[in-house]
Amino acid sequence: MDWEAFFTLHHDLPREGPGAPEDVDWVLDETGLTGAVSVCDAGCGPGGDLETLADRLPEAYLTGIEMQAGFVATAARRCARFGDRVQVRQGDMAEPGGPHDLIWCAGALYFLGVTEGLKSWRSALAPGGFVAFSEPVKLQDEVPQAAQEFWQEYPAITDLSGIAARVDAAGYDVLGHRLIVGQPWENYYAPLRRRIAELRAANPDPALVEMLDMNAREAALWEAASDHIAYALMLVRPR
Ligand SMILES: C[S@@+](CC[C@H](N)C(=O)[O-])C[C@H]1O[C@@H](n2cnc3c(N)ncnc32)[C@H](O)[C@@H]1O
Structure with missing residues (x-):
């Protein structure tokens, strides 16, 4: 990965994967979490969901953990208005600290593996604590070529029952799920497409052109098959 080209394209984008504030609201409604709870956003990227979580939980303490320094800086800047109760640190989400009442993980648990990651997070959860994670999901067996x-680069993709089996293998129960399809993906791809157009107009070097082409192709594939491309937001809890 050419990280310089990557961050030229991705710096300060609102999010790094599909999602929407309504997803956070759904999880908070389902869990009933409120008050001075502890929440970790594992793989928080530029902090879009961390900001929503901090906004919706005004007494909570939140920690964003992110591997890439560029995203840590964006998330920290974005959440500065919440003061000390929101911390963003550069680190490995496999070690989220805790105990947390909620580990939120949008589009990042697959880096650890669903079963492996959930197993490793068990000791980071407070009694009764929850994990909410979004994961690629296959909606049908037959899908369009796009x-x-x-x-193609995520051969481990499976359907809802396959995700549930990975959750079960970690010793967790599924409490509920919600499909992420359509607009939440546009929330990611619309700003990305705008940035690609701006950079194309500014005489990009060959490494950047390659990065722009790769991301533009991904956005075009999503557009061509947007009804068939989904994440599942899974709400789970250790048994
Ligand atoms: C698809 S992005 C999603 C970012 C963010 N959750 C969002 O929805 O905007 C996945 C993020 O996970 C981060 N990541 C991957 N492996 C990680 C690890 N082991 N520890 C911390 N962050 C990690 C990546 O750097 C990236 O920012």
Whole structure:
């Protein structure tokens, strides 16, 4: 990965994967979490969901953990208005600290593996604590060519029952799920497409052109098969 080209394209984008504030609201409604709870956003990227979580939980203490320094800086800047109760640190989400009442993880648990990651997070959860994570999900067996190409680099993609089996293998129960399809993906791709157009107009070097082409292709594949490309937001809890 050419990280310089990557961050030229991705710096300060609102989010790094599909999602929406309504996803956070759904999880908070389902869990009933409120008050001075502890929440970790694992793989928080530029902090879009961390900001929503901090906004919706005004007494909570939140920690964003992110591997890439560029995203840590964006998330920290974005959440500065919440003061000390929101911390963003550069680190490995495999070690989220805790105990947390909620570990939120949008589009990042697959880096650890669903079963492996959930197992490792068990000791980071407070009694009764929850994990909410979004994960690529196959909606049908037969999908258009664009959807097949879109997921080519994630061969581990499975359907809802396959995700539930990975959750079960970690010793967790599924409390509920919600599909992330359509607009939450546009929330990611619309700003990305605008940035690609701006950078193309500014005489980009070959490494950046390659990065722009790769990301533009991904956005075009999503557009071509947007009804067939989904994440599942899973709400789970250790048994
Ligand atoms: C698809 S992005 C999603 C970012 C963010 N959750 C969002 O929805 O905007 C996945 C993020 O996970 C981060 N990541 C991957 N592995 C990680 C690890 N082991 N520890 C911390 N962050 C990690 C990546 O750097 C990236 O920012």
